[in-house]
Amino acid sequence: MIPIIRPASLLLVCILFLSTGRTQEIRGRVKDSTGSAVPYASVNLRNRSLDVLVAYTTTDTSGAYVLRLPTGAPMGDLYLEVRCIGYKNQSRAITGLSPKIDFTLAISDNQLQSVVVRSRRPMLHSNGDTLSYKVSDFSAAQDRVIGDVIKKLPGISIASDGTISYNNRPISAIYIGGDNLLDDKYSIATNTIPHGVVENVQVIENHQPIRVLQNKVTSNDVAINLVFKKSDKLHLLGQESIGAGLPGNYDVDFNAMAFKAQFKAINYLKGNNTGDDLQRELVSHNSAVSQQRTGNDPPATLLSLGSVNNPALSRERYFFDRSGLMNINNLVNLKNGLQLRVNAYYLHDQQRQDYSQRTSIYLAGDTVQYTETQHNRFNPDLLHALFTLNANNDKYYLNNTLVLDDSRWANYSELNTNGTLANQVFRDRSRSFSNEFDWIRAMRSRNIIEAYSYTSHLAEPESRTIGTNYNAELFNKGIPYAQLVQNVNVPTWFTNNYVSFKIPGGIVTQSFRTGFSVQSQMLTSALNVLQSNNTVSLESDSAVNDVKWSKRKLYAEAAYDIPGDRLKANLTLPVTFSRLNYSDPGYSLNKELTRWYFNPQLNVRYKTGIEKFVILSYSYRNETGSIQDIYQGSILKDYRTLYSNSSDLTLRQNQLAAVGFYYRKLLTLFFFSINAMYNHIDANNIASSVISNNFQQGIVLPYPNSTDTWTANGSISKYSFPLHTTFSGVVQWQDGRSVQIQNGTLLPFHTTTATLSGGADTKLNEQLNFSYRVTGIQTESHSPATGSANHIDQLVQQGSIYYNPGADLQFKLSGEHYFTRPQGNADLKYFFADASVKYRVNKWRTDLQLEATNFLNVKTYDALYLSAGTFVASSYTLPGSIILLKVLFNL
Numbered sequence: 009m010i011p012i013i014r015p016a017s018l019l020l021v022c023i024l025f026l027s028t029g030r031t032q033e034i035r036g037r038v039k040d041s042t043g044s045a046v047p048y049a050s051v052n053l054r055n056r057s058l059d060v061l062v063a064y065t066t067t068d069t070s071g072a073y074v075l076r077l078p079t080g081a082p083m084g085d086l087y088l089e090v091r092c093i094g095y096k097n098q099s100r101a102i103t104g105l106s107p108k109i110d111f112t113l114a115i116s117d118n119q120l121q122s123v124v125v126r127s128r129r130p131m132l133h134s135n136g137d138t139l140s141y142k143v144s145d146f147s148a149a150q151d152r153v154i155g156d157v158i159k160k161l162p163g164i165s166i167a168s169d170g171t172i173s174y175n176n177r178p179i180s181a182i183y184i185g186g187d188n189l190l191d192d193k194y195s196i197a198t199n200t201i202p203h204g205v206v207e208n209v210q211v212i213e214n215h216q217p218i219r220v221l222q223n224k225v226t227s228n229d230v231a232i233n234l235v236f237k238k239s240d241k242l243h244l245l246g247q248e249s250i251g252a253g254l255p256g257n258y259d260v261d262f263n264a265m266a267f268k269a270q271f272k273a274i275n276y277l278k279g280n281n282t283g284d285d286l287q288r289e290l291v292s293h294n295s296a297v298s299q300q301r302t303g304n305d306p307p308a309t310l311l312s313l314g315s316v317n318n319p320a321l322s323r324e325r326y327f328f329d330r331s332g333l334m335n336i337n338n339l340v341n342l343k344n345g346l347q348l349r350v351n352a353y354y355l356h357d358q359q360r361q362d363y364s365q366r367t368s369i370y371l372a373g374d375t376v377q378y379t380e381t382q383h384n385r386f387n388p389d390l391l392h393a394l395f396t397l398n399a400n401n402d403k404y405y406l407n408n409t410l411v412l413d414d415s416r417w418a419n420y421s422e423l424n425t426n427g428t429l430a431n432q433v434f435r436d437r438s439r440s441f442s443n444e445f446d447w448i449r450a451m452r453s454r455n456i457i458e459a460y461s462y463t464s465h466l467a468e469p470e471s472r473t474i475g476t477n478y479n480a481e482l483f484n485k486g487i488p489y490a491q492l493v494q495n496v497n498v499p500t501w502f503t504n505n506y507v508s509f510k511i512p513g514g515i516v517t518q519s520f521r522t523g524f525s526v527q528s529q530m531l532t533s534a535l536n537v538l539q540s541n542n543t544v545s546l547e548s549d550s551a552v553n554d555v556k557w558s559k560r561k562l563y564a565e566a567a568y569d570i571p572g573d574r575l576k577a578n579l580t581l582p583v584t585f586s587r588l589n590y591s592d593p594g595y596s597l598n599k600e601l602t603r604w605y606f607n608p609q610l611n612v613r614y615k616t617g618i619e620k621f622v623i624l625s626y627s628y629r630n631e632t633g634s635i636q637d638i639y640q641g642s643i644l645k646d647y648r649t650l651y652s653n654s655s656d657l658t659l660r661q662n663q664l665a666a667v668g669f670y671y672r673k674l675l676t677l678f679f680f681s682i683n684a685m686y687n688h689i690d691a692n693n694i695a696s697s698v699i700s701n702n703f704q705q706g707i708v709l710p711y712p713n714s715t716d717t718w719t720a721n722g723s724i725s726k727y728s729f730p731l732h733t734t735f736s737g738v739v740q741w742q743d744g745r746s747v748q749i750q751n752g753t754l755l756p757f758h759t760t761t762a763t764l765s766g767g768a769d770t771k772l773n774e775q776l777n778f779s780y781r782v783t784g785i786q787t788e789s790h791s792p793a794t795g796s797a798n799h800i801d802q803l804v805q806q807g808s809i810y811y812n813p814g815a816d817l818q819f820k821l822s823g824e825h826y827f828t829r830p831q832g833n834a835d836l837k838y839f840f841a842d843a844s845v846k847y848r849v850n851k852w853r854t855d856l857q858l859e860a861t862n863f864l865n866v867k868t869y870d871a872l873y874l875s876a877g878t879f880v881a882s883s884y885t886l887p888g889s890i891i892l893l894k895v896l897f898n899l
Contacts, residue, residue, distance in 0.1 A: 034075045034102070036109040038067050038090055045071030046113055049092035055085050056101075130727060132162075132674045139211040139674070140235075146734075147203050148777050150810045150818055150846075152247070154206050154234065155198030160769040160779075161209065162727040162734050163672065163679035168322070170195035171293050174211050174230045175670055176681040176723040176738075180294055181217075183233040185267050188217070188398075189274065189339045189349065192294040194232075196335065199289055200263055200274055201234070202247050202898070208235040214576065214613075218405045220450050224512045225519070226569045226576045228613060228623070236267045246899030253859075253892035257282050264899070272339045279332040282861070282890055283324035286333040286355060290392070302444060302462045303504040303525050307636060310496050310533075311470045313384060313421045313434050314646045316361070319871040319884055320802070322824060325840060325862065326869060326886050328360035349396040359386040362885035369699055370791065370877050372753040376699050378648070383422040390415045405448040413440045423647065426702050430647060431475035440466040456510035460523070467499040474647055479703065483547055489537050492547070494644045496533035498635060502526070506563075519567040524560070529635045531555040533643050550652070553641040555597075557590045559632075576613040582606070586632065588657065595640040601657060605630040620671040626664070633658030637708065648703050655693040655710035663688045677727035677734075687717040696749035715746045733770035739763070746876055757876035759789040775813060781806040787874045798874050799831040816848035830872050840866055846896075855896040865889040 038046045051073045053063040067073045075088075088109060089099040095113035102109075130145035147157045159166040165173050172179045172194070182194035190196050215231040216222045244266050251259035263276030278286055292298065299305060319326055335353040342348065361384040369376045391414040399406040414437075421432040442464035450456050474492040483492055506523025535551035536544050546552060565582040584605040591598040609627040616622055642652045668683035694713035698705045721740040728735060740763040747756050765783040772778075785802040808822035821843050828836040841864050846857040867888045873880040 034088070034109055036073055036111065038071045038073065038092075038111045038113060040095065040113050040115060045069070046092055046095065047071060049073075049090055049095075049113070051075060052089045052091070054087055054089055056087055130677065130729075132677060134674055137213040137215075139213070141209045141211075143203060143206050143209060146771070148771055148810065149774065149812045149815075150777075150820060151203050153199055154201045154203045154209070155195075157203045157206075158198060158209060158232075160734055162677045162736075163725045164211070165723075165725075165736065165738075166198070169293075170198065170288055170291060172198070172232065174213075174232075175672065175679045175725075176683065176721065177228075177230050177670075178293065179211075179232050180215065180229040180297070181231050183231060184272050184274075184339075185236055185269070186233060187272055187339055187341070187347070189272050189337055190351065191394075192292050192298070193290060193351070194293065195289045195291060196274060196337065197234070200247075200276060201265065202245065205236055205245060205267070206234050207237045209233075210235060217400075218448060219400050219402055220405050220448050220456060221510075223571050224456070224510065224517045224569065226571050226578045226611070226613070228576075228611060244899060247896075248899070249894050249896045251280075251282075251857075251859075251892045251894035253890060255890075257890050257892055259284070259892060259894065270341045274337045275335065277332075277334050281328075281330045282892065283327040283329060283887060284331075285323050285327050285329065286331045286357070287388075287390075288323070289333070289335070290353060290355065290390070302442075302464075304442075304462065304464055304502050305634065306440075306464075306466050306502075307468070307498040307500060307529070307634065309436060309438075309468065309470065310498070310636065310643060310645060311434060311436070311472045311494060312646050313419055313432050313472070314380070314382065314423070314648070315367075316363070316382070316384070317365075317871070317873050317880060317882055319869055319882065320804075321826065321869060321871070321884075322840075325824075326884050328887060329357055331355065331357040331359075345399050345401055347396075347398040347400070349398065350394070351396075352393040353390070354392075355388065355390040357386070357388050359388075360384070361386070363882055365880060365882045368879045369750075370879070371699065371750055372755065374751075376701060378426060378702070380423065380425040382424075385420045387418040388415070389417075403450050405446070407444070407446045409442075409444045411440075411442045411444075413438065415439075425647065428478065428702070429475070430478040432472060432647060434470075434472040436468065436470045438466065438468040440464065454512055456512070458506075458508040458510070458521075460507075461503070461505045463503045465499075465501050467497065469495070469497040471495050472644075474644075478647070482703065483535075484537050484539075488540060490540050490542070491538040492644070493536045493538060493544075494533070495536075496531070496553075496643060498529055498531045501528040515570060515572070517569040517571065519565075519569065521565040521567070522563065524562050526561075527557070527559040529555075529557040531557070531635050531639055533639070533641065535642065535644055548642075550640075551642050552594060553592060553639045553643070554594055555590060555592045555635055555639050557635040557638075558588070560587045561585065574615045578609075578611045580609040582608075584630075588632065590635065590638055590657075592640060597638075597640060599657075601632075603630075603632075619673055620669070623666075623668040623670070625666045627662075629662040629664075631660040631662055633660075649706060650704070651706040653708045655708045658708070659692045661690045677729075679725040680723070682722040683720065685717075685719040687719075688714065689716075690714045694747065694749055697751070699751055709749065711749075713747055715744070717745075718743045731770060732772060733768050735766070735768050737764075737766040739765075744876075748876065750877070755791050755877060757789065757791050759787070759874075759876055761788075762786045776809075776811055778809045779807065789874050789876060791877055798879050800872050800874050801829040803827040816850065818846040820844045820846075826869075828870075828872055833872075836870050836872070838866060838869060839864065853897060855894075857894040857896060859890075859892045859894065861890040861892070862886070863889050863891075 038049045040046055047067055047069045049067045051065050051067065053075060063075060065073050065075050087099055087101040089097065090111045091097050092113060094116055096116045098111050098113055100109060133140040141161050143157055146160050151157050158164055163175050181188060181192055182190065182197050184197065210233040212231045212233060214227055215229040216225065216227040244264060246264050249261045259280040259282050261278045266273045333353060333355045337351050339347065339349045364381040367378040393412045395410045397408045417436040419434040423430045423432055445461045448456060448458045472494045476490060477488050478492055480486055480488060504525040506521050508519055508521035511518040531553055533553040535547040537547050538544055561584055563582055563584040565580060567580045570577040586603050586605060588601040607629045610625065612624040614622050637658045638653055640652060642650050645651050664687050666685040668681060671680045691713045693708050694711045696707050696709045719742045723738045725736045742761045744759045747754060763785050767781040769779045770777055783804045787800045789798050805825040808820065811819045824840045826838040840862050842861050843863060844857060844859040846855050848855050865888050867886050869884045869886055871882050
């Protein structure tokens with residue numbers, strides 16, 4: 009009965025409307041609370057008692073509507089209702105024959121229901137300068153840590169030293185859930201964090217980490233942020249492994265991690281003797297940027313056991329170690345906006361290296377050769393601690409970082425050079441501390457003030473001894489002796505302080521900075537002979553140094569930033585007044601140098617399209633040498649190089665110009681870049697060497713000198729949806745020209761290096777995937793003065809196949825092929841193969857993994873190196889096969 013009532017009632021109403029023969033119009037206007045018209049709103053005439061729609065219309069672009077109804081309709085049962093997306097519904101009863109009824113709608117806070125578009129194709133999401141990769145789209149069953157996934161992402165690459173680049177630009181940092189836990193030591197994250205806890209990898213371009221400077225001071229930095237799954241933020245994480253194998257190998261990794269909003273931590277203990285170099289996790293990938301920010305240029309280590317080249321080979325193939333590393337990284341976010349961070353590590357290692365080397369130096373009309381064999385042991389003990397207090401908000405920025413370092417090296421070498429035995433012991437202890445304070449404040453006028461202070465101290469006493477009667481004719485007038493001892497130390501104090509004032513404008517932010525820096529150093533050294541009767545004598549009157557050095561700078565700088573969306577630019581105009589004093593009474597050396605310097609720098613980033621831009625940069629820098637350029641007494645830097653200076657302080661003018669084009673197409677996952685750079689350096693001195701059949705003496709002479717370097721490179725990365733594969737390619741060409749003086753002859757050198765590499769990472773399905781890399785390097789060096797020319801071609805191929813027949817079983821087979829073709833010598837070919845199988849024991853929630861590394865048991869490797877006028881052929885001893893059984897489990 010009820011289903012019949014509603015249609016009958018509607019029919020009755022319609023008959024009443026039609027029976028009158030006359031109609032009446034209701035007009036009105038619909039607007040919002042601001043008085044603006046609401047177009048395309050729905051105006052409905054409804055019967056309240058019958059709950060039926062009688063008539064309807066929509067508003068026009070001006071918000072007006074016209075609705076017609078019969079004059080005889082029962083007005084008491086009718087009402088008007090207005091609906092529009094984004095506004096609250098409104099209704100009004102029709103109680104009389106009003107010719108005009110207006111509505112004023114209130115804005116609704118309700119959001120539309122989300123629409124989910126499902127697709128099996130990997131997609132990138134872009135929001136402004138932030139690009140987001142979904143980890144599950146690119147991960148595979150064999151991936152263990154987030155670094156395994158990052159290296160497969162389109163547009164991103166990881167170099168052998170762990171440096172990450174996005175579209176051929178190195179990143180500045182990896183943020184852990186938005187927090188800077190690790191600074192630029194981000195290899196800790198890529199080698200430790202399980203990929204399964206990360207939901208997205210975000211790439212942030214034009215990253216300005218200081219919030220008070222955002223949209224005011226430009227930045228070309230690229231950073232990565234790891235976004236964690238909500239479920240993994242609430243508890244402690246750990247990914248542990250214990251391994252033992254043959255011949256006498258072990259590998260342990262215990263870690264504990266937390267990624268909560270208030271507390272983040274990556275703490276672990278690792279140890280192995282399988283060739284996994286734990287020092288690679290401690291690398292600061294942007295140390296040059298830090299040095300430029302602080303202005304500090306610490307002295308380099310002066311002594312060594314000799315010129316040892318590391319082979320162009322995966323480090324785990326040739327590295328002998330017994331290492332242990334404890335690494336602590338903890339960050340706490342406090343309620344008042346302050347952030348406390350502690351980063352500390354201790355590394356102990358026992359490294360071994362066995363190699364032989366043949367060096368050829370091409371001179372005018374002659375070739376000098378050295379043949380040597382070394383059995384080396386390196387024992388580093390590295391202690392590092394960093395404490396940071398940070399506050400970063402829209403109003404002010406505060407950062408204070410205290411760094412403490414104590415690094416000790418005890419190195420031993422059994423050396424045979426040109427048939428002469430010479431045992432060496434080299435001890436080096438570096439102790440340093442630094443404190444960096446930076447405070448930035450936004451004023452009520454929107455202007456910004458900054459105060460900065462950096463102070464550091466470094467002491468590095470070095471000592472190297474060489475065994476009995478080494479080169480007695482040169483060092484002890486042909487008299488037999490017990491030991492040759494070289495000591496050197498360069499203690500250094502440095503401070504840099506400035507204040508700055510920034511004036512943000514509608515288009516340009518003006519910055520003005522003034523400050524001062526002071527560097528105070530001493531260089532003390534002595535080359536002593538321990539005689540057979542245990543007395544100690546100075547090798548010669550010219551084998552001692554006692555140099556005092558003071559370098560003071562006053563500087564002022566104007567900078568202009570355009571932080572626009574299409575155009576970002578920075579122009580820096582610094583003026584520096586520098587005063588140098590250095591002296592050594594033993595050589596009647598007492599000099600002062602006063603200079604004014606102007607070092608302009610320009611960086612431009614112009615957006616030529618939605619997904620493409622051009623970068624231009626130019627810099628001109630006046631560079632001054634260091635205390636290591638002016639010591640007059642001889643220092644035996646290694647067993648065959650005696651070095652001193654007889655020229656004025658080195659003064660260089662360094663010009664660098666670069667241009668780059670960057671393009672990406674997110675819809676098709678395509679990335680492309682091309683860059684070109686030219687670097688020209690003028691100097692007031694030149695390196696000179698006197699080279700004999702068993703020794704070299706180096707000296708710096710006061711003659712003008714220049715070097716030129718041209719570099720071009722390009723990169724491409726594309727994800728193929730049909731093949732489920734990320735393809736990548738890199739090409740680089742570098743041409744360098746320099747001049748040296750060897751045995752009194754001026755020798756120009758021309759060296760060219762070309763590199764071409766490509767790769768593919770594919771995920772055919774959940775059971776089968778593979779990766780492949782190929783790199784070709786061509787190096788050529790020649791000198792018109794000597795008539796020498798050398799050419800080396802190298803090809804490296806790396807491939808891996810992963811097969812997962814079931815969820816509990818995984819197989820991996822990988823290999824590396826190295827091919828070298830030197831000019832005039834036989835080809836060198838090497839092939840390394842690895843295999844592993846992993847089985848999941850679900851009852852124990854544990855993985856058992858059996859690994860066979862270098863199972864073809866390759867135990868020697870030959871490598872060739874080519875530089876300006878020098879050709880080196882080296883042969884290395886390798887660890888050979890390693891069989892390891894691992895137990896892997898998660899907390």
